[in-house]
Amino acid sequence: MPVPNSQENMSRCVCGSCPSYLEGDSGFFCSLGKSQKSLEKKGCICNTCGNWEEVGLSAGYYCAEGRAE
Ligand code: SF4
Numbered sequence: 338m339p340v341p342n343s344q345e346n347m348s349r350c351v352c353g354s355c356p357s358y359l360e361g362d363s364g365f366f367c368s369l370g371k372s373q374k375s376l377e378k379k380g381c382i383c384n385t386c387g388n389w390e391e392v393g394l395s396a397g398y399y400c401a402e403g404r405a406e
């Protein structure tokens with residue numbers, strides 16, 4: 338399910354605390370799309386994010402796989 342690109346949804350993003358997150362990256366990948374950086378999958382904490390239940394997400398790793406559809 339798409340995640341609306343709103344300030345409220347962006348503020349819920351916990352990517353910055355994720356082991357796969359690279360410093361300086363955008364975060365909010367479920368809405369903005371995948372990272373431009375070359376990252377390694379070291380775990381995904383999307384399921385602890387407020388948007389996970391709110392929007393009904395189920396995949397994770399949006400930084401590597403692209404936005405939620
Ligand atoms: S679901 Fe993941 S990518 Fe989307 S806002 Fe939450 S932590 Fe960020």
Ligand code: SF4
Nearest residue numbers: 352355381382399400
């Ligand atoms: S999308 Fe998931 S794996 Fe990628 S940085 Fe955010 S929480 Fe981590």
